[in-house]
Amino acid sequence: MTRYTPIIITSARSSEVHRILGLELGADDYLAKPFPVPELVARVKVLLRRVDAVAKDSRLETGHIEVNGIGIDSLAREATVDGAHIELTPREFDLLHYFVRHPGKVFSRMDLLNAVWGYRHEGYEHTVEYAYQSVAHQSRKGRG
Numbered sequence: 001m002t003r004y005t006p007i008i009i010t011s012a013r014s015s016e017v018h019r020i021l022g023l024e025l026g027a028d029d030y031l032a033k034p035f036p037v038p039e040l041v042a043r044v045k046v047l048l049r050r051v052d053a054v055a056k057d058s059r060l061e062t063g064h065i066e067v068n069g070i071g072i073d074s075l076a077r078e079a080t081v082d083g084a085h086i087e088l089t090p091r092e093f094d095l096l097h098y099f100v101r102h103p104g105k106v107f108s109r110m111d112l113l114n115a116v117w118g119y120r121h122e123g124y125e126h127t128v129e130y131a132y133q134s135v136a137h138q139s140r141k142g143r144g
Helices: 018-022 035-061 090-101 109-117 127-141
Strands: 008-011 029-032 065-068 069-074 078-081 083-087
Touching: 008 018, 008 035, 018 029, 029 035, 029 065, 065 090, 069 090, 078 090, 083 127, 090 109, 090 127
Parallel strands: 008 029
Antiparallel strands: 065 069, 069 078, 078 083
């Protein structure tokens, strides 16, 4: 996947025509000289945040997510740990996918049953624990 590089034009030409022309030719921003350096830094940070957000959205749309060495390809339904493929059942994959899409969050068993199993589970809540332990075991195997 190629990464988009934002373009900021810094120019001594400050007329409206030049600014519009620069933007229409593909620049993401146009800053006329003289300008304060902190303003340029702020504009660069804003553009980089946008690029990161677009890249993240693009990875989600294409089905590729990676968090802390765990890679998920939701279209191929494959998972990797530090680049090594791990074997998961369909439900285990769904559980890992849910965790990767919500990094750092804590869920109750019922939350996971509702979100991953997709229904209000009336039976044995420890089904989640079994699936989680299996995913954790596979992940450790993947890390060697």
